[in-house]
Amino acid sequence: MDLVTVTTKEQLKKAKEDKVDVIVVEGELAEKLKRSKKVAIAAAGVSGVALTGLIAAIAAAPATGGTSFLLYAGVAGTSAATFTGIEIASIILAGSIGITLLVGIFKDYEEIEASTSGGIKLKRKQKD
Numbered sequence: 022m023d024l025v026t027v028t029t030k031e032q033l034k035k036a037k038e039d040k041v042d043v044i045v046v047e048g049e050l051a052e053k054l055k056r057s058k059k060v061a062i063a064a065a066g067v068s069g070v071a072l073t074g075l076i077a078a079i080a081a082a083p084a085t086g087g088t089s090f091l092l093y094a095g096v097a098g099t100s101a102a103t104f105t106g107i108e109i110a111s112i113i114l115a116g117s118i119g120i121t122l123l124v125g126i127f128k129d130y131e132e133i134e135a136s137t138s139g140g141i142k143l144k145r146k147q148k149d
Contacts, residue, residue: 034122037129040145044130047140054141057123 024043027033028050036044046054130143 030122033126037122037125042145043133044143044145045140046143047138051140054123054126058127 022042024045025032025036025039025041026045026047027036028046028048030050033044033046033050126143130145132141133144134142
């Protein structure tokens, strides 16, 4: 079983692409992942077309103060309940990591441990 410790988005992306069994995420990236988890899970439930719109809304969120995200939800017909409890700050953080990478991480990996240093340990899900 291979284990890799990552602290940057690029390292996380490479570890996912390499299908590393266990990824330990540390530092600021770990905090961003934790805060962006709700966004990734909500985004995983939308269609490809809707996901494209969500990515655009997230990219525009810093400039629009989050109103682009609210407009996206209305135009895409997305239920407001889907995104209830998601802070605009979390949406912006998700955009900084990359929504596609986030969805992939939380789809392919499960959080198995949170360290006292603020990091998280992700284990690759077994394919049946």
